[in-house]
Amino acid sequence: MNRSSNIATSRNLPCRRRRLARAAAIAGLAGLVGCGSGGGGTPIGDLICRGQGVVVGGKVTFVKRLYSPQGLTGYRLVKPVRYGVVEIVREVDGRVVATTFTDKNGSYCTDIPTLTSFSTVYPRVASRTDPQKFDIFVIGGDQGGLYSRPGDPFDASKPGIYKRDFSLPLMVRFSGGFDYPFSGAFNIMDVLTTGAEKAVELTGQAPSERLHGVWTPGSVFGSGTVGTYFGADEQTDNAFIVLSGGDAGGPDFGDHDEYDDDVILHEFGHFMAYSFSKPSEIGGAHYLNDNTQDIRLAWSEGWATFFSAAIRNSPVMVNTYAGDPGSPNRGLSYAFDIEPPYSAVLTGIGTPLEDYGTYTTSEIAVAAVLWDLLDGYGEGSDVSSEGLQRVWQIMSRFKTIPPPTVTLETFATYFKDLFGPVTFANFATTATLRKIEFVPDQYESVPDNVILPNTPDAGVAPNYTCHTLYPVGDVDYARFTVDVPRSVTIQTFNLTNGADTSLQVRDVSGAVVVGAENDDAIVPVLYQPQRCNRLVPVPESYRVGPNAGPNNGERFASSVTFVAQPGTYYAKVTASLKGQSAGAGTMGSYGLQVILR
């Protein structure tokens, strides 16, 4: 073997020597040498492919479509296929006679055995990465096969150097002039590789699970992948990111995500959480302007959006629709920003993200708060600058420390444990930008967690008081007086940040007034405009009906009505005594009001 060669020639070496050669290669002393895949190797840089015998090599590229917040731009970029598998296939029977992988520049080179019969072979590049680096497959079609492109054949009975470059086309042309999207599969592989490189940077190791990118163009046959989502099977350690293939109108119809790097990396964020942290995410439909989400869903989606932004070093997320400028419905592409939260479209429909990207129950708020930790001092009041490594340091603890279902509350708790109260105070201050209140309310200093002569007064309608349940286990007492026998209603209202309250009325002896306790009100306690931490109303479709969010501020509120004799009473508010409701948090914010009938 020529030491200056980038060809693997290890096939004839004893295995031990091959292992030594491998070690040497890893140490950078020689070209890489494969041990078990028929003599495959990876060239380093753009070295010329040289060697004895039958040698084949070249460069593999794919076409990347570029986009802006308005959608695909029509511009293209030719990029190398990094770490992709190249197999040398015997034409007569499809047998693979050699395997190698492209390097970071898309170059490959390998020698193959000299064949004496049926010697016509061809190289084939496929959408799978070098497992020594990352275990990524991109599959599609009804059969779930890898995408691949064959190169021109050559005669492997004749020693020589065969140059076979691959310029993977944007579309493959089938019979009848029908164009079928192709290069996108390699963009998916490339973007997932970028994600995996970030994983190595953060953790020192590649994800251990096999990650399948699943994408089938919708094309005119309508059999493409529908929807974009992440899923996984812990039993087999297989994870998959399904990417929408568009719809049946043609290659550029509908929402197809094979070139939406921001979207692909959002799904990779879910994979990253699954692979390294396994925080048991929940799924389901979710909308950007919904701040009534299940607090667990808000966390997992917010984390994924944040991680995509962190990898790209950009707080702007784009989801393209249709094709290049001029294509039908391209205007349905949308973009949003998490620093600060903004979306022109959502402002247009009356739910600006500045106002609705709020609370621990908003994926936008979660993403924005995490981004604030990453980006140094950005917005006014952003006093956090922790960096991605610190964010990940917390995230990675979720793997081994319960609870298994993570929320931003969990993140905050671990943050405080890891980095101390001073740094946490900065985080909490920054979080208030998004109306997230990881802070005690103003009455805690009295204190208000026991009945005292100076227990704070409750607000009697039309007045009210605003509180937080912070930290976990917080108890809030508020005092009110009844002067004549009358019916009295006490209620929590305008719940935010995942609050799920429980309410008791106690008399001066501290005993619970008979019948005067409630967890979730039978009739939801309605929103009161411009009060406490909920300054804008919940959109009607998230407040009631099939899309109503669990944290709509009414559902987990508490209300007690009783006939009171003259005297002093205390409203005691805690987190739900029956355990938090599905989708609620363990802390949160709420308003308290006493209504004298």
Place this chain on the structure above:
Amino acid sequence: MNMNAVFGRSRAPLMAALVLVFLSCPRPGLATMPAAPLDVSLDFGGPVAVDADVTVTLRARPLVDAPSLSLSITLPDGVDLVSGTTTWDGAARAGDIRTLTLTIRPRKAAPAVIQGAAMLKFADGTTLGDARSLMLPLGDPAKHKLHLPPPKKTKTGESVIEYRDEP
């Protein structure tokens, strides 16, 4: 993306397998990208045949108040409009369903695609919406399916499909 749409429209066996994998897995959910607050569907009202009338219905349900909602159905060549109009404009409250129904008559025994789009338009020029396409399954059924080359095997046993340009 509405999960009902994901499950309801998923056709490929692979996808079915993946969904089953997910359903058999007790822990993680399907985590999706956020969707526009608008549900859209496009459906036939019966069997589709050449020279036979069939209804096509586009449904849109905005999840936010929509002062200007626009529905449109685009018919390809070879498909006649029998009754109805191909566009509708108006307002809708959050959660309201607006429909646009046409009766059409296909004239050619060849696959064709109908597209329906729903858009919310705002004074500042922004739009929000979604579109759906339907293929009319007419003519030779063999032409309704994409005929990819038969899969081969990699050295390590995975299926691989070789995409070649055809004449």
